[in-house]
Amino acid sequence: MSEVVIPLAHGTFGEELGWQERALCAQTDPEAFFPEKGGSTREAKKVCRACEVRAECLEYALQHDERFGIWGGLSERERRKLKRQAV
Numbered sequence: 001m002s003e004v005v006i007p008l009a010h011g012t013f014g015e016e017l018g019w020q021e022r023a024l025c026a027q028t029d030p031e032a033f034f035p036e037k038g039g040s041t042r043e044a045k046k047v048c049r050a051c052e053v054r055a056e057c058l059e060y061a062l063q064h065d066e067r068f069g070i071w072g073g074l075s076e077r078e079r080r081k082l083k084r085q086a087v
């Protein structure tokens, strides 16, 4: 059975995660943050640029090794690159 993980920042909020209450993507279409392979990430990134918790979101994604979707304005591939640079 494949497990589908819906990132918390994209709609459903955990009580302990204060920054996610201010997540701008929660007010938009969550699907834009999970484009089909090869799909555009432009709209999602645009929302992220205006999001006040972008830094927290990106840090969360990096810490939790989130594989899918746009987090903190970065795609999966961009986050992998950032991680490699950080090592």
Ligand code: SF4
Residues within 6 Å of the ligand: 009, 010, 022, 023, 024, 025, 026, 033, 047, 048, 049, 051, 052, 053, 054, 055, 057, 058, 070, 071, 072, 073
């Ligand atoms: S940075 Fe982007 S993905 Fe993260 S909470 Fe803000 S809008 Fe959502």
